[in-house]
Amino acid sequence: MVKLTNFGTENIISEKLYHNEIKYILNEGEDETDRLADRKYVQQAPEIIRELVTRKTLPQGSQAADIYSLGMVLYQILFRVPPFHERGKSIAKLMEMISMSNEDDQLIRPTFPSSQGSESYNLQLLSCLEACWLELPEMRPNIKKVKTMVNANLRSTGKGSLVDQMMKMMEEYTSNLENMVRDRTALLEEAQKQADRLLNSMLPKSVAEDLKVGKPVLPQLYTCATVLFSDIRGFTRISSTSTPLQIVTFLNDMFSGFDAIIAKHDAYKVETIGDAYMIVSGVPSENGNNHVQHIADVALKMRSFVSNFKLQHRPDEVMMVRIGFHSGSVAAGVVGLAAPRWCLSFAVDRMEPYETFKR
Incomplete structure (x- = not known):
C-alpha cells in the first residue's frame, strides 16, 4: 500500500518561506544543512534539489517534478531498495552531485539492479522509469502516459494489473522475510545453545545460571x-x-x-x-x-x-x-x-x- 500526502500544502508553505513570513523550526544543535540531509529530498527532481541546495528552501513543486518523484516510488516498489543505495554516499553528498550534474555531464540517476531468479522486468517498463527521470521537465511523460505504459507492460507479462503485480511482489517479499527471520532465529538459538554448553563446561550449572541472569556469585x-x-x-x-x-x-x-x-x-x-x-x-x-x-x-x-x-x-x-x-x-x-x-x-x-x- 502506497499513500501519497501533502497535496497542495507545499505550494502554500514554499510561498510563505520565500517571503520570510514563516521559518523552519530547527532542533537544538541542528542547522539548515542537517535539515536538508533527509532521504526524502534526494528523491526530488534535479531542478527542485538545485534550489534546495542554493536557497536552503523547498521550492514550489510542479507536475513534471512529481512525475520524477513517482519514478522514484515505482523504482522502490519494483526493486525494494532505496534510490542511489549502490553509491554509498551521504544524502548531502548525493544532493550536491545531483545539483551539479547536467546534460553535458553524466546524470546522477538510480541504477537498475541485475535481475535475480524469476524477477525480471520488461525493458519498456524500465524505459518508463528512465523517461520519468529525464533532465528536462518538459520532456517527462504526464501521469496518464505513465499509467498507460505501466499497465500495458504488466498486462503483457500475463501477471495482472499494477495493483495485482505489486500485491504479489509484497506477498513474496513478506514470505521471504518470514523465512529469513525463521533461519536467523534458528541460528541464534543454536549459538545460544553453544554458548550455554561452553559456559557450563567452565562453571557449574547452578553458577552459570546465576551469572546468565546477572545474579552475583559471591x-x-x-x-x-x-x-x-x-x-x-x-x-x-x-x-x-x-x-x-x-x-x-x-x-x-x-x-x-x-x-x-x-x-x-x-x-x-x-x-x-x-x-x-x-x-x-x-x-x-x-x-x-x-x-x-x-x-x-x-x-x-x-x-x-x-x-x-x-x-x-x-x-x-x-x-x-x-x-x-x-x-x-x-x-x-x-x-x-x-x-x-x-x-x-x-x-x-x-x-x-x-x-x-x-x-
Whole structure:
C-alpha cells in the first residue's frame, strides 16, 4: 500500500518561506544543512534539489517534478531498495552531485539492479522509469502516459494489473522475510545453545545460571566436601618420546573417559593441569555426606577405565594412574571476568601423600 500526502500544502508553505513570513523550526544543535540531509529530498527532481541546495528552501513543486518523484516510488516498489543505495554516499553528498550534474555531464540517476531468479522486468517498463527521470521537465511523460505504459507492460507479462503485480511482489517479499527471520532465529538459538554448553563446561550449572541472569556469585565456604586429585604415572617419560599431537590425542582420550564417568555422579570437574585431573563433590550443590561415596565410586571407575585404556601410539604401554581424595572444608568462587573460572581454595598438598597407584 502506497499513500501519497501533502497535496497542495507545499505550494502554500514554499510561498510563505520565500517571503520570510514563516521559518523552519530547527532542533537544538541542528542547522539548515542537517535539515536538508533527509532521504526524502534526494528523491526530488534535479531542478527542485538545485534550489534546495542554493536557497536552503523547498521550492514550489510542479507536475513534471512529481512525475520524477513517482519514478522514484515505482523504482522502490519494483526493486525494494532505496534510490542511489549502490553509491554509498551521504544524502548531502548525493544532493550536491545531483545539483551539479547536467546534460553535458553524466546524470546522477538510480541504477537498475541485475535481475535475480524469476524477477525480471520488461525493458519498456524500465524505459518508463528512465523517461520519468529525464533532465528536462518538459520532456517527462504526464501521469496518464505513465499509467498507460505501466499497465500495458504488466498486462503483457500475463501477471495482472499494477495493483495485482505489486500485491504479489509484497506477498513474496513478506514470505521471504518470514523465512529469513525463521533461519536467523534458528541460528541464534543454536549459538545460544553453544554458548550455554561452553559456559557450563567452565562453571557449574547452578553458577552459570546465576551469572546468565546477572545474579552475583559471591565466594562461599563449604564446611565439608570431597576433592579428588589424580595424575598419570610416567606421563613425563611418555611425553618425552611423543609428538605434541600424540600427547594432545592421548590426554583427550583419557580425560573424555573421565568426563563420562563424572557425568553419572554428583561431581564436578574443577580443572585439568597437564596430566593432573581434579574433581569435587559436595559443592556448589551440597549433598550431605554423600560426597564421599560419590568420589569413591568415581575413583574406582577411573582406575578401572585406566587399566583397560590403550595408548594409540604406544599400545603396549601399561597405563596407571595415581588417585587421592580428601574431605574437609572448601572455599569456592568465580575468578575472572573475560574468562571466568570456578576455583577452589583447598589444601591440595595434603592429598599428595594419599595418591598411590592401584589404591
